Amino acid sequence: MPSSNVTRQLGQVSRQERADLLGHRGAVIWLTGLSGSGKSTLAYALERRLVAAHHAAYVLDGDNLRHGLCADLGFSPADREENIRRVGRAAALFADAGVLVIAAFISPYQQGREQARAMAGPDQFIEVYLDVPLAVCEQRDPKGLYQKARAGLIRDFTGLSAPYEIPTAPDLTLDTEANDVSSCVDVVIDRLTRGGFLRSETESRGSPP
Amino acid sequence: MPSSNVTRQLGQVSRQERADLLGHRGAVIWLTGLSGSGKSTLAYALERRLVAAHHAAYVLDGDNLRHGLCADLGFSPADREENIRRVGRAAALFADAGVLVIAAFISPYQQGREQARAMAGPDQFIEVYLDVPLAVCEQRDPKGLYQKARAGLIRDFTGLSAPYEIPTAPDLTLDTEANDVSSCVDVVIDRLTRGGFLRSETESRGSPP
Numbered sequence: 001m002p003s004s005n006v007t008r009q010l011g012q013v014s015r016q017e018r019a020d021l022l023g024h025r026g027a028v029i030w031l032t033g034l035s036g037s038g039k040s041t042l043a044y045a046l047e048r049r050l051v052a053a054h055h056a057a058y059v060l061d062g063d064n065l066r067h068g069l070c071a072d073l074g075f076s077p078a079d080r081e082e083n084i085r086r087v088g089r090a091a092a093l094f095a096d097a098g099v100l101v102i103a104a105f106i107s108p109y110q111q112g113r114e115q116a117r118a119m120a121g122p123d124q125f126i127e128v129y130l131d132v133p134l135a136v137c138e139q140r141d142p143k144g145l146y147q148k149a150r151a152g153l154i155r156d157f158t159g160l161s162a163p164y165e166i167p168t169a170p171d172l173t174l175d176t177e178a179n180d181v182s183s184c185v186d187v188v189i190d191r192l193t194r195g196g197f198l199r200s201e202t203e204s205r206g207s208p209p
Numbered sequence: 210m211p212s213s214n215v216t217r218q219l220g221q222v223s224r225q226e227r228a229d230l231l232g233h234r235g236a237v238i239w240l241t242g243l244s245g246s247g248k249s250t251l252a253y254a255l256e257r258r259l260v261a262a263h264h265a266a267y268v269l270d271g272d273n274l275r276h277g278l279c280a281d282l283g284f285s286p287a288d289r290e291e292n293i294r295r296v297g298r299a300a301a302l303f304a305d306a307g308v309l310v311i312a313a314f315i316s317p318y319q320q321g322r323e324q325a326r327a328m329a330g331p332d333q334f335i336e337v338y339l340d341v342p343l344a345v346c347e348q349r350d351p352k353g354l355y356q357k358a359r360a361g362l363i364r365d366f367t368g369l370s371a372p373y374e375i376p377t378a379p380d381l382t383l384d385t386e387a388n389d390v391s392s393c394v395d396v397v398i399d400r401l402t403r404g405g406f407l408r409s410e411t412e413s414r415g416s417p418p
Contacts, residue, residue, distance in 0.1 A: 012253060012268070013260045021263050044221060051222045051307075054230050056265040058306035059221070068328070069278075069298040072291075082281075089278040090299060097267035097308060098260075119277070 018098040024055045025197045026095035028120040029188065032107045032167060033130030034159045035145055036137030038176035038184075042130065043104040045181045046188055050100055055198070057100040060091055075156070081112070088116035095124050100197065108164040126191060129170035134159050136177050227307040233264045234406045235304035237329040238397065241316045241376060242339030243368045244354055245346030247385035247393075251339065252313040254390045255397055259309055264407070266309040269300055284365070290321070297325035304333050309406065317373040335400060338379035343368050345386050 019025040029046070031039040043059045050057035066073075070086055073079040087105060094101035107113050117125040137159065138146040149157035156162040167173075172191055174184045192198045228234040238255070240248040252268045259266035275282075279295055282288040296314060303310035316322050326334040346368065347355040358366035365371040376382075381400055383393045401407045 013257055018260055021260050022265060023263075048222055051227055051230050054232075056231060056307060058302075060302070064302060064305070069295060069302065086278060086295075090302065093267075093269070093273060093278065093299065094303070094306065096273070097303065097310075098265060099306060099308065101306075 015096075015098075022056065022098050023199060024098070024100060025124065026098040027100050027124045027126060027192065027195075027197045028091045028095045028116070029100065029102045029126050029128060029192075030091070030107070030113065030116060031102065031104045031128050031130060032113060032170075033132060034134060034137045034164055035106060035157075036140040036142055037130035037132040038181070039104040039106075039130055041181055042128075042174070042176065042184050042188075043102045046102055046185050049185050049189065053198075055100055056098065057102065058094060059102045059104060060087060060094070061104040065090070084109075084112040084116065088112075088119040091116065092120040095120050100192070106158050106164070108158045108162065110165045110168065113167065124197075126172065126188075126195070127167060127170045128172045128174060128188065129167040131166075131173050131175055132177050224305075224307075231265065231307050232408060233307070233309060234333065235307040236309050236333045236335060236401065236404075236406045237300045237304045237325070238309065238311045238335050238337060238401075239300070239316070239322065239325060240311065240313045240337050240339060241322060241379075242341060243343060243346045243373055244315060244366075245349040245351055246339035246341040247390070248313040248315075248339055250390055251337075251383070251385065251393050251397075252311045255311055255394050258394050258398065262407075264309055265307065266311065267303060268311045268313060269296060269303070270313040274299070293318075293321040293325065297321075297328040300325065301329040304329050309401070315367050315373070317367045317371065319374045319377065322376065333406075335381065335397075335404070336376060336379045337381045337383060337397065338376040340375075340382050340384055341386050 015025070031043055033039055040061060043061060047057045047059050065087060069090060070083050073083050084105070084107060087103060091101050091103045107116070113127060117127065141147055145154060145157065146160070148154045149160050158164050172187060174187060176184060189198070224234070240252055242248055249270060252270060256266045256268050274296060278299060279292050282292050293314070293316060296312060300310050300312045316325070322336060326336065350356055354363060354366065355369070357363045358369050367373050381396060383396060385393060398407070
């Protein structure tokens with residue numbers, strides 16, 4: 001074919017084609033909750049379960065974003081807003097790529113979560129609220145942050161000196177105090193299957209044996 | 210298990226586990242070249258071929274980044290530098306997620322490309338230089354940009370009024386004038402296979418029939 005025409009052959013893979021071939025639809029699974037509510041634990045357990053089933057799944061969290069894509073941002077209100085904007089955009093790109101992306105951020109503001117939902121598209125965004133009492137989170141205090149915040153070493157700490165706006169209409173609410181991680185993963189997987197993001201386990205990937 | 214221990218169960222999926230389960234290793238395939246050199250055409254053709262083979266592949270280009278993750282950036286030197294930093298970081302995240310991400314950007318500076326390579330890790334970065342004479346690119350002028358630049362409507366246009374630093378040691382050099390798109394895709398696929406990013410076609414995905 002004439003090389004001068006190469007620019008005419010553009011054509012993105014459609015969302016449906018991608019889903020058919022990869023065996024799952026891309027989605028943003030957005031975990032929100034206080035520090036210590038179990039977001040990271042659930043995120044990594046869910047990722048492990050999904051990848052074990054041959055699905056492309058990936059966790060976005062402070063560890064891989066604050067040191068990279070958002071390394072130039074601090075914790076001022078404007079920087080926090082820009083941070084959640086970039087996280088939302090990155091998550092939306094992953095979902096567009098067909099990845100089941102699990103975003104684990106405190107994301108205390110309703111507006112930020114709504115912005116992330118809008119970026120991904122409401123049909124591929126699942127908001128999961130980890131509903132755990134502050135007292136329980138503070139008792140767990142896995143990173144010692146509550147202790148530091150109580151000692152005045154951290155300002156604007158969500159739940160103590162900064163607000164956490166409880167989600168008004170999350171797609172799922174999970175209590176990680178009453179349920180173990182595996183059960184919580186089951187609930188999310190079930191939601192993904194019912195939502196058409198995952199094929200039910202009895203269906204094959206559609207490829208010949 | 211006691212819920213107070215849930216934070217101890219963190220564990221990211223290792224790169225090797227992910228590759229074994231998904232059937233490919235994540236990589237950044239970085240296409241660089243003048244406007245009109247065929248980056249987008251090659252990128253989308255490569256994506257289509259990879260997804261058709263059930264691989265998670267995805268194109269990052271100006272279309273999905275300049276309007277989203279980098280929407281706040283203009284074209285000043287500082288903004289261009291920040292743009293390539295974010296693109297490099299986003300691409301590295303995708304590769305870490307096990308995706309074969311195809312980045313299609315003019316990326317005229319050696320330093321920017323080296324930065325992107327460092328972000329992804331040199332062992333999962335493949336630099337592909339689309340080596341097409343300026344005159345050919347200008348004749349193709351798929352977006353009418355050369356014409357606008359010649360008319361003085363675009364300043365700092367790479368190849369005309371802004372430099373393009375030819376890659377000194379690209380992993381692949383492709384001539385999209387002498388070869389059609391399909392042949393160029395073949396060359397990249399072959400490189401991915403030889404590099405251990407894709408299993409050779411005679412190998413199965415490792416899942417039972």
